[in-house]
Amino acid sequence: MRSFARRRAVLIGILALSALISLGGLGLWAAYMPADYPGASRSASDTRIRYLPSLVLRRTSSYRTGDPFPDVYNWYSRRFSLGPESHAQGSCILMGRSFTTLWVIKEQITVTVCATPNGQMMFVDRSSVWNYTRR
Numbered sequence: 001m002r003s004f005a006r007r008r009a010v011l012i013g014i015l016a017l018s019a020l021i022s023l024g025g026l027g028l029w030a031a032y033m034p035a036d037y038p039g040a041s042r043s044a045s046d047t048r049i050r051y052l053p054s055l056v057l058r059r060t061s062s063y064r065t066g067d068p069f070p071d072v073y074n075w076y077s078r079r080f081s082l083g084p085e086s087h088a089q090g091s092c093i094l095m096g097r098s099f100t101t102l103w104v105i106k107e108q109i110t111v112t113v114c115a116t117p118n119g120q121m122m123f124v125d126r127s128s129v130w131n132y133t134r135r
Contacts, residue, residue, distance in 0.1 A: 035124040040065040058127040066119040091115035
């Protein structure tokens, strides 16, 4: 009887760990996919992960849309609480924000929106850093 209880405890532990890993993956997707502007076509995208000395997840993407410049600017500004542009030059606006999630994950997002003759170009850079090594 004790053997059955032990197997059941191990099975419950494995299921709980699987659920935790799945939720973590879903959380990462939820954190990084919202940078895709609705209806925009992705020109390029790259995701890099570094494990040492800190866990770093960085996603860089560029998009193109025919939507008006103010619509694109306002969508990114509201979506990521970027506030007013931190630097405007010519036909491009750079917005950025740094914040901490779950008390230990430092996150940074920058969005550059540029007006071009063929529509708007958006350049999005997001990174999350968890410094799990103690110095």
